[in-house]
Amino acid sequence: MKEVLRNPHRQRILQLLVSRKVLTPKEIAKELKIGVPTVYYHLELLGDCVQKTSRGEYSVTEKGIEVYRSEIMNASSKSSGMPVLYSTISLLIARPFLAALLGLVAASLELAVCYRTGFIPFMLGYRPVLENSALPVYYAASIFLAFAVLEAASYALNRRLGGEVPLLTGVLLSRLPLMIVLVLALAPLDAPSVAIAVTAVSQLLSILVLSIFLSLSKGIRQEISIILGLVLLYLNLLVYSSVQL
Known part of the structure; x- marks a missing residue:
C-alpha cells in the first residue's frame, strides 16, 4: 500500500x-x-x-x-516538523487502553492541582474561585463541552461517526499544557505580562495536541483541525468573558 x-x-x-x-x-x-x-x-x-x-x-x-491516518497524515506530519509528537499520539491512538489510562491519570492530576490552587476549569483555561466544592461538575462540563464542539464540527465536515474514544482521550491529554497555569498559581509571578504570555503559550500547545488527536481520530486535515482548535479557544474566551460580567 x-x-x-x-x-x-x-x-x-x-x-x-x-x-x-x-x-x-x-x-x-x-x-x-x-x-x-x-x-x-x-x-x-x-x-x-x-x-x-x-x-x-x-x-x-x-x-x-x-x-x-497512518500513511498520508503521518507523512505530512514529518514535513510539518512535528514527527515526534505525531508519532507519539499515533501510538496512543493505536493503543486505546493505554491512552485512556493516561487520560484518566491526567484528569486526576489536574483535579488535584485545581483543588490545591482554587481554580475551576474552562474548555481551554481556568478561573479562580473562592469555593470549589463543585469542581468535578465544572471539570466534567468543560471536558464534555470541548468534546461536543469538536465532535459536532468533525461530523459536519465528514458526515461520519467514529473515533470518539481517541478524541475524548485527546481532550483530556491536551489539557496537560494548560496545567502550566496552575503551576504558576502555586508560585505567583510579580510580572503579569509573563503570566499572560505563559497562559497564551500553554493554550496554543493545548490546541496543537488537540488538533493532532482530532486529525488522527477523525481523518481531518491538520490545518482544519488547528482552525477548529482556535474556534474552541474563541468560544472559551466568550464563556470566560460572560462569566466575568
Missing part, C-alpha cells in the same frame, strides 16, 4: 474522499485536473481503500480511513 500511495494523485483522491465522503469520478477529475479515465485507473489501484456506491459514486472504506 505504501507503494500505491507514493503517487500524489492517489493521495489526493483518498484525502478528498475522507473529507467529502462521496464523489463521482468526474468530480474527482475536476478537482485533480486530470482525465476521468486516469481517475478510474487510480481508483482501481487504491483497491479496498475505496468502494463504489449504487449511484456510481466512490467513498472511502474503513481501511481507507486507517491508511489515510
Whole structure:
C-alpha cells in the first residue's frame, strides 16, 4: 500500500474522499485536473481503500480511513516538523487502553492541582474561585463541552461517526499544557505580562495536541483541525468573558 500511495494523485483522491465522503469520478477529475479515465485507473489501484456506491459514486472504506491516518497524515506530519509528537499520539491512538489510562491519570492530576490552587476549569483555561466544592461538575462540563464542539464540527465536515474514544482521550491529554497555569498559581509571578504570555503559550500547545488527536481520530486535515482548535479557544474566551460580567 505504501507503494500505491507514493503517487500524489492517489493521495489526493483518498484525502478528498475522507473529507467529502462521496464523489463521482468526474468530480474527482475536476478537482485533480486530470482525465476521468486516469481517475478510474487510480481508483482501481487504491483497491479496498475505496468502494463504489449504487449511484456510481466512490467513498472511502474503513481501511481507507486507517491508511489515510497512518500513511498520508503521518507523512505530512514529518514535513510539518512535528514527527515526534505525531508519532507519539499515533501510538496512543493505536493503543486505546493505554491512552485512556493516561487520560484518566491526567484528569486526576489536574483535579488535584485545581483543588490545591482554587481554580475551576474552562474548555481551554481556568478561573479562580473562592469555593470549589463543585469542581468535578465544572471539570466534567468543560471536558464534555470541548468534546461536543469538536465532535459536532468533525461530523459536519465528514458526515461520519467514529473515533470518539481517541478524541475524548485527546481532550483530556491536551489539557496537560494548560496545567502550566496552575503551576504558576502555586508560585505567583510579580510580572503579569509573563503570566499572560505563559497562559497564551500553554493554550496554543493545548490546541496543537488537540488538533493532532482530532486529525488522527477523525481523518481531518491538520490545518482544519488547528482552525477548529482556535474556534474552541474563541468560544472559551466568550464563556470566560460572560462569566466575568
